Every structure is written in C-alpha cells, then in structure tokens.
Amino acid sequence: MMSDIIRLDRLSKHFGSVIGVDDVSLNVRKGEFLTLLGPSGCGKSTLLRMIGGFEDPTAGRVWLDGEDVTDLSPNRRAVNMLFQDYALFPHMTVGRNVGYGLKVAGVPRREVEAKVRDVLDLVGLGDKINAAPHELSGGQRQRVALARAIVRRPKVLLLDEPLSALDANLREAMQVELRHLHQKVGLTFIMVTHDQTEALTMSDRVVVMRNGQIVQDGAPQSLYDMPANPYIADFIGTTNLFSSRLVDGRVACHGQPLRVNPTKIRQGADTFGFRPEKARLHRGDAQADNLLRGTVCEVLYHGSIARIIVDLTGGTVLVDLPISDASAGLPAIGELVAVEIEPHKIMSFVAEAAA
Amino acid sequence: MNLPPRIRKALVLSPPLIWVVLFMFVPYTILFVFSFWVQQYPTFAPAFQMGNYVELFRDPQYLQTLGRTIKIAALVSVFSLLLAYPYAYFLVFKVRRPGIRLALYMAVVAPLWVSYLLRAYTWKTILGTTGILNSFLISTGILTEPSPVFLYNQVAMVLTLTYVFIPFMVMPIYAALEKIPPSLLEASADLGMGRTASFVRITFPLSLTGVVAGFTMTFCLAFGDFIAAYLVGGPDGMMISNVIATQFGASLNWPLGSALALVMLMIVLTIISASDRFERLGQGKFA
Numbered sequence: 001m002m003s004d005i006i007r008l009d010r011l012s013k014h015f016g017s018v019i020g021v022d023d024v025s026l027n028v029r030k031g032e033f034l035t036l037l038g039p040s041g042c043g044k045s046t047l048l049r050m051i052g053g054f055e056d057p058t059a060g061r062v063w064l065d066g067e068d069v070t071d072l073s074p075n076r077r078a079v080n081m082l083f084q085d086y087a088l089f090p091h092m093t094v095g096r097n098v099g100y101g102l103k104v105a106g107v108p109r110r111e112v113e114a115k116v117r118d119v120l121d122l123v124g125l126g127d128k129i130n131a132a133p134h135e136l137s138g139g140q141r142q143r144v145a146l147a148r149a150i151v152r153r154p155k156v157l158l159l160d161e162p163l164s165a166l167d168a169n170l171r172e173a174m175q176v177e178l179r180h181l182h183q184k185v186g187l188t189f190i191m192v193t194h195d196q197t198e199a200l201t202m203s204d205r206v207v208v209m210r211n212g213q214i215v216q217d218g219a220p221q222s223l224y225d226m227p228a229n230p231y232i233a234d235f236i237g238t239t240n241l242f243s244s245r246l247v248d249g250r251v252a253c254h255g256q257p258l259r260v261n262p263t264k265i266r267q268g269a270d271t272f273g274f275r276p277e278k279a280r281l282h283r284g285d286a287q288a289d290n291l292l293r294g295t296v297c298e299v300l301y302h303g304s305i306a307r308i309i310v311d312l313t314g315g316t317v318l319v320d321l322p323i324s325d326a327s328a329g330l331p332a333i334g335e336l337v338a339v340e341i342e343p344h345k346i347m348s349f350v351a352e353a354a355a
Numbered sequence: 356m357n358l359p360p361r362i363r364k365a366l367v368l369s370p371p372l373i374w375v376v377l378f379m380f381v382p383y384t385i386l387f388v389f390s391f392w393v394q395q396y397p398t399f400a401p402a403f404q405m406g407n408y409v410e411l412f413r414d415p416q417y418l419q420t421l422g423r424t425i426k427i428a429a430l431v432s433v434f435s436l437l438l439a440y441p442y443a444y445f446l447v448f449k450v451r452r453p454g455i456r457l458a459l460y461m462a463v464v465a466p467l468w469v470s471y472l473l474r475a476y477t478w479k480t481i482l483g484t485t486g487i488l489n490s491f492l493i494s495t496g497i498l499t500e501p502s503p504v505f506l507y508n509q510v511a512m513v514l515t516l517t518y519v520f521i522p523f524m525v526m527p528i529y530a531a532l533e534k535i536p537p538s539l540l541e542a543s544a545d546l547g548m549g550r551t552a553s554f555v556r557i558t559f560p561l562s563l564t565g566v567v568a569g570f571t572m573t574f575c576l577a578f579g580d581f582i583a584a585y586l587v588g589g590p591d592g593m594m595i596s597n598v599i600a601t602q603f604g605a606s607l608n609w610p611l612g613s614a615l616a617l618v619m620l621m622i623v624l625t626i627i628s629a630s631d632r633f634e635r636l637g638q639g640k641f642a
Contacts, residue, residue, distance in 0.1 A: 083541070
C-alpha cells in the first residue's frame with residue numbers, strides 16, 4: 001500500500017532467552033499519530049528502537065516508505081527520535097543542538113541558521129537559541145529536543161515516553177502542544193507510553209501491547225468502548241469485571257442477576273464487565289430494572305464525580321456518581337444503594353483470549 | 356557535653372587545621388624565607404636578596420634540568436594519555452559484562468597498592484644489563500652480548516614513570532566516559548552522524564574534563580618525581596627534584612634549594628589552577 005510509511009513484517013527481538021518483541025506485524029499510515037501502549041516490559045520501547053535502528057531485530061523486516069531499512073544503522077534512516085531523557089548535547093547551545101543534524105546533511109550554513117530559527121520559533125523558544133541546555137527548564141529542554149528531532153523533516157518521528165519526565169500540569173499542556181504540532185507539521189508520529197490517558201487523548205490510533213505482542217489495535221474510542229479482552233478493559237479506563245456464564249439472557253454479578261443484550265454478547269463469553277461511569281447509582285430502596293443492591297463501602301471524591309465503592313456482599317463494584325446529580329449530598333458509608341446498568345452497556349469477554 | 360557551637364566547631368576543625376598549618380604552611384613559609392638567604396659556607400646567613408633566583412636563571416644547568424623535567428613529565432603525560440584513553444574507552448563502551456569491566460579496571464588500578472619503590476625498581480630489573488629484556492634479546496639472537504642502552508637514560512625514565520603513573524590517567528578518563536549518557540550517542544547517530552563523527556563531536560568533548568584531570572595529575576606527579584631518576588634515570592635522566600635534593604644534601608645550599616623548590620611549586624600551582632579553571636568552565640553541563 002502506498003499510504004503506509006512504516007511496515008513491520010513479523011518483527012521479533014530476543015534478548016538471550018527473554019523475548020522482547022514476538023512476531024509483530026504492523027502498518028503505520030502516512031501522517032498518522034500512532035501510540036504503542038502497554039505496561040513496562042511489554043516490548044513497546046524495543047519495537048520503537050527497532051524502527052529507529054537502535055536494536056537489530058532477531059527476525060523480521062522493517063520497511064520505511066517502501067524501502068527495506070532493516071540493516072541500515074540509525075544515521076542512515078530518515079526517522080528521528082525524541083529521547084525520553086531528551087539527550088541534548090550538554091556542551092552545545094540550543095541552536096547548535098538543533099542544527100546538529102543539518103550539518104551532517106551538508107546544508108549550507110545560512111540555511112541551517114534559518115531552519116534552526118524557524119523550528120525554534122515553532123516550539124516557542126526563538127529567544128533561547130544561544131542558551132545552554134542546563135539553563136533551561138524541563139519543559140523547555142523537551143521542546144529543544146523536539147525541535148532537533150523535527151528540523152530534518154524525518155519521514156517518521158519516534159517519541160519514547162516523551163512526557164514521563166514532566167510534572168502533571170506541564171504534561172497536560174505538552175499533550176495538547178504535541179497534538180497541535182503533529183497537525184501543523186504533518187509528520188507521522190509513533191509514540192510509546194504506558195499512560196493510557198496520554199494514549200487516548202493524543203493518538204489517532206492506539207496499539208496495545210502485552211508480552212511482546214499486539215493485543216488490540218484501534219482508534220481510542222473503539223478501544224475504550226470495545227476492549228478486546230478483560231486485560232485491556234481494565235488497563236484502559238476502569239472496568240468492573242466479573243466471571244459468569246450467560247443463562248437465559250442473564251449473567252450473575254457477584255451473585256446478583258443482570259439482564260444483558262444477548263445479541264451483543266461474544267460467543268462463549270465467560271467474563272463480563274461494565275464501566276463505573278456507565279452505571280447509575282440509586283439511593284435507598286429504588287425500584288428499577290436491572291439493579292444490583294448493596295451498601296456503600298467507600299466514597300472517593302474526585303471533584304467532578306464521586307467514585308462509590310458498593311459492597312454487593314459477594315464482591316464490590318465501582319460506580320461513578322456525577323457531582324451534579326448528588327444534590328442530596330454524597331451517600332454515607334453503609335447507606336443502602338442500588339446500581340442500575342442498562343443491558344446493552346454490559347461488555348463480554350472470552351477470558352482465554354487474554355492469555 | 357554542652358559547649359557553645361563556636362567552640363564545638365573549633366574542636367572539630369582544629370586537628371586538620373593544626374595539621375595544615377604545621378606541615379604545610381610552616382614549611383612553605385620557611386622555604387620562602389630561606390630562598391632569600393645567602394650561603395656562607397658551611398652554613399647560611401639570613402638576608403633578603405634575590406641572588407638565589409638570579410643564580411637559577413644565570414647558571415644554564417638549572418634551566419636545562421628544569422626544561423628536561425618538563426619534557427619528561429610532558430612525554431609521560433602524552434604517552435599515558437595515548438595508552439589510557441583507548442583502554443578506558445574500550446572498557447566503557449566495548450566491554451558489556453560488568454564483571455569483566457571491573458576486573459580490567461582493577462588490573463590498571465591495583466598496582467597502586469604496591470609500593471611505588473617496588474614498581475619503579477621492577478623496571479631496573481627489566482632494563483638492566485642482566486635484566487629480562489637483555490636476556491630475551493640474547494636468547495632470541497638479536498643481541499650477542501648484554502646492552503647497557505636501555506637503562507639510565509630519559510627513555511627509561513619516560514617508560515618507568517608512564518608505567519607508574521598511568522592509573523592516574525585511566526581513572527579520571529574512565530569516570531568521564533562512564534558519565535556520558537548512552538542516549539547522547541544514540542541521538543548523534545539518530546541525527547545522521549557516523550561513529551567517527553560522533554566520537555569527535557560528542558564523546559571526546561564530553562570526556563575532556565577527564566583528560567585534563569588525568570593530564571594534570573600525571574604531569575604534576577612525574578614533574579616532582581626523583582626516585583625514578585635514582586633507579587633508572589642516571590645522569591641523563593636527572594630531574595629538577597634531584598637537583599633540589601642535592602642542594603639540601605651534598606651541596607649544602609639550602610637557600611638555592613629553597614628558591615628552586617619555590618619555582619617548581621609555582622609551575623605546579625599554575626598548571627593545577629589552569630586545570631581547575633577548565634573544569635569550572637565545563638561545570639553545569641552535565642546537569
């Protein structure tokens with residue numbers, strides 16, 4: 001396909017007897033913002049480093065824009081990397097850091113200067129061209145690293161946990177900024193992160209990895225609404241999971257029956273779940289369809305919502321109560337409540353598929 | 356004890372302070388004062404005159420020895436650097452197993468635990484007329500009789516001092532190279548630089564503090580050495596320290612010896628402060 005800028009063909013990487021990446025095939029479209037998401041040790045960074053040329057695959061090929069680059073060293077690949085620790089050269093000014101890659105390319109001096117200025121303006125650091133890296137804040141350093149990585153207009157920009165070193169406020173601001181930058185420069189971004197919020201907010205497409213393999217690949221919304229297995233359901237967002245079997249259009253959640261929509265249930269499903277924000281909390285002895293009755297065992301106030309842990313005697317479930325709905329105040333611990341879930345909001349999984 | 360903080364501080368500080376005053380400040384002051392005295396055989400008389408310093412620059416043998424000492428110390432530093440840098444580089448970037456790296460590092464550093472005298476003396480037994488080198492050359496038929504050319508000259512001095520002081524070059528370079536984050540070299544490659552270019556632009560500049568520290572240490576140590584000259588140097592390998600020792604001993608000219616010692620001290624201090632300034636220039640860059 002012409003629009004695929006990256007094609008990974010059955011890529012594997014073994015470290016001795018440890019399998020880092022296990023037979024992964026993946027296509028990345030031109031201009032896409034793709035995120036590799038997974039817990040540490042799932043192989044996402046190794047996969048990224050194989051695209052960059054920093055690790056040699058044990059098996060498989062890496063194709064970049066129709067060219068097999070598997071055997072090319074990093075300096076011969078038209079991709080650039082934003083390193084987790086930024087990897088700014090401490091003995092060079094900001095300007096020389098950013099211009100570093102252009103000198104190799106044999107760009108004339110005046111053009112280098114113009115390009116460096118342009119890209120520094122783009123990341124909002126035009127006035128820092130002569131500053132030394134150690135004079136900058138963490139956020140500024142990251143922008144310099146970003147400028148340095150995009151100034152060569154690589155075919156693909158690789159981002160290795162780009163926001164992990166920043167504090168929470170800055171991280172959120174940088175999420176938006178990276179997203180804007182992606183739209184502005186029109187490059188293909190491949191990002192690695194273990195932070196699901198980051199993955200969902202920033203990417204066009206999220207690839208979830210586990211144990212060196214891809215477990216699900218899709219748009220953020222489809223990942224959230226239709227997780228492929230209980231693992232993803234709980235890794236991305238929060239899900240109340242329970243094992244049960246489907247009998248007469250009903251399942252048992254910690255001993256209490258719940259009606260489901262049989263047409264939406266996967267064949268052979270043995271695990272079910274629902275998201276805390278998809279359920280409704282009723283106070284007292286409410287009468288409604290599809291209720292789980294229990295008592296409040298904990299109230300976690302989050303500002304816009306309160307997350308209520310409800311004890312169903314056979315287990316607990318989480319329910320989000322929007323603060324705007326809690327006009328009568330938050331429920332007290334020990335209060336009798338009922339949790340309502342509409343049948344079509346119950347997800348189903350075949351647990352074996354997660355192994 | 357409930358002593359006022361002032362007294363407590365003084366108690367803690369006084370032993371090192373007394374040490375420094377007694378064994379550093381007082382001797383240097385004596386040296387300084389002596390350097391202006393005059394020799395009146397068989398002793399010397401207090402005076403304030405520049406005669407000793409004038410003598411140092413008038414009689415060519417002193418400047419010659421000083422020049423030779425600087426030359427030998429510089430050669431020792433250069434050879435140490437040429438040997439130590441590739442070795443440290445190899446240890447840091449090429450040896451992957453930490454155990455082997457440590458073993459190879461210790462192989463260089465461990466000789467420091469052996470007496471200096473012994474290490475210098477070893478070279479006498481290697482280079483002498485009945486030494487290992489001569490026996491080897493005779494047994495292989497390259498020489499028919501033992502040659503005295505290996506010992507008692509400047510080559511023997513440089514060889515011995517390089518061997519003795521090379522750990523002081525390896526250690527700071529190793530430390531500087533080890534401190535370079537691997538991601539910097541990956542970034543350099545990522546931005547299109549080949550291995551050689553990355554070394555020239557990234558690795559070497561960032562290891563320069565180690566090089567300067569190592570150079571300063573080996574130079575100053577070799578510059579002040581006088582035992583190697585006794586063991587392997589001979590008249591050809593005489594160092595400035597040997598001349599000073601003679602002034603305080605056989606020649607019994609303490610004022611001249613003091614003046615020489617102070618000139619030597621000035622040279623060493625100049626080098627150390629220059630090296631210190633360089634290091635300060637590089638500070639903060641690794642933050």
